[in-house]
Amino acid sequence: MxxxxxxxxxxxxxxxxxxxxxxxxxxxxxxxxxxxxxxxxxxxxxxxxxxxxxxxxxxxxxxxxxxxxxxxxxxxxxxxxxxxxxxxxxxDKEHRYFKCPNCGQYLRVPRGKGKITVTCRNCGASFEERS
Ligand SMILES: [Zn+2]
Structure with a gap:
């Protein structure tokens, strides 16, 4: 009804x-x-x-x-x-996230590897990050 x-x-x-x-x-x-x-x-x-x-x-x-x-x-x-x-x-506790300083794309690296060189998969820029 x-x-x-x-x-x-x-x-x-x-x-x-x-x-x-x-x-x-x-x-x-x-x-x-x-x-x-x-x-x-x-x-x-x-x-x-x-x-x-x-x-x-x-x-x-x-x-x-x-x-x-x-x-x-x-x-x-x-x-x-x-x-x-x-x-x-x-x-996500196993990765560290940060923004690419060149293009702003979010990047993910494994934690606890010390200083590493990261290459942005969006713009190809390389930079050092502490993971
Ligand atoms: Zn980038």
């Missing part, structure tokens, strides 16, 4: 995507932060975010919502990749 009602309600509407999930997380964070002293105004911002999120989910302009989500993913992609890299670096 309830599922049927929901299905009818959402028929022809956009529904949820990565951006709507992200907005929901932002909403929850704003609500939590609005509990802090002098931060009560954040609950208004949270309301705006929630209304925007619901507007997107119930929107019938599916093409536009898809384009928004694609833009969001293009923006979020580098951030997600960076967070994943930080996570890997933190977990």
């Amino acid at each position: 309830v599922m049927n009602f929901l299905r009818k309600l959402m028929y022809g509407r956009y529904g949820s995507d990565q951006l709507s999930l992200f907005l929901l997380v932002v909403y929850v964070l704003l609500i939590l932060l609005s509990g802090l002293p002098h931060m009560g105004w954040l609950s208004w911002l949270a309301l705006v975010v929630l209304v925007w999120d619901l507007f997107r989910m119930f929107s019938r302009r599916i093409d536009r919502r898809r384009a928004e989500n694609a833009r969001f993913l293009a923006l979020a992609g580098p951030v997600v990749r960076w967070l994943r890299l930080r996570h890997n670096i933190h977990r």
Whole structure:
């Protein structure tokens, strides 16, 4: 009964995507932060975010919502990749990570080998590093 009602309600509407999930997380964070002293105004911002999120989910302009989500993913992609890299670096105790001083590429060397000469696999520059 309830599922049927929901299905009818959402028929022809956009529904949820990565951006709507992200907005929901932002909403929850704003609500939590609005509990802090002098931060009560954040609950208004949270309301705006929630209304925007619901507007997107119930929107019938599916093409536009898809384009928004694609833009969001293009923006979020580098951030997600960076967070994943930080996570890997933190977990990997057998390697040392550093940036190539020439091109900025992340390089990985085994730990505990003393001073070694590293050649960047991206630009070919050679330099000494302590591993
Ligand atoms: Zn390089």
